[in-house]
Amino acid sequence: MFRILFYRPEIPPNTGNTIRLAANTGSQLHLVEPLGFAFEDKHLRRAGLDYHDLAYVRVHPDLDSAWHALLPANVYAFSSHADRCYTDVAYQPGDVLFFGPESAGLPEEIQRLPEITDRLRVPMMPGSRSINLANTTAIALYEAWRQRGFAAGG
Template identity: 60%
Template sequence: MFRILFYTPEIPGNTGNAIRLAAVTGAELHLVEPLGFTFEDAKLRRAGLDYHDLAVLRVHRDLETAWQELAPERVFAFTAEGEISYADITYQASDVLLFGPESVGLPADVKHDPRVTARVRLPMLPTRRSLNLANSASIVLYEAWRQHSFSGAGS
């Protein structure tokens, strides 16, 4: 199934929502440290509801460790400066969907890492800076899963 990778997430509610997203879709959620919260944070627990035990979640000490564990064939880095739209990709189940921290997005060295297949954007109105991290991940993951006929989903 698809793998969501949050690079140094800062806001516990976003990661809690992503935990819930991973649990209901069967995606894996990978987090790269440092994190801007602890797993005891009430906002993280509240946003994730009772789905924490149902999600596949891994925390990596740094990006290199994440790359080693994930061994990705394709990585899509989501950024406002993306060259292609998320809707123009034919997703594969093993893809890694990479998102940056809420306050600044992906740093240049991560966006241009040699493992990154493409830098991808979600369309927004001009002059808008960004979309919420958990919402962005949801939009992309559901498009990828839709392309696979929502494989594994109940009726």
């Protein structure tokens, strides 16, 4: 199974959509506080529909707590500024796909932490700034899961 890690997510529907994604792929979703919304937010609940009870979601008070729960593992930090493409990695069960907040992405100092295995990007047209967080997560997660033959518990 793969683990998704959102660092300080800000937009409830992105997290709600990712809850649904996690439930449908057998993945885990880990969130690092502070969150830009309350878990009771109607937009979060609407985007996740009835998948909240089917998904593994864990909220961590800080990044150190998340590392404690997730490591050891390969941690792939996603950034539009990374040189390596997300398809260039041989993903393994337990890998962590790590994404930053919608407004700014992962801070550079976080991307350079020793826990990070590699920095990856999803290609975009020149001049494009970013892809929606939930969409980028789905692109990366489905590539990782595809490489594992869509085995149960993506």
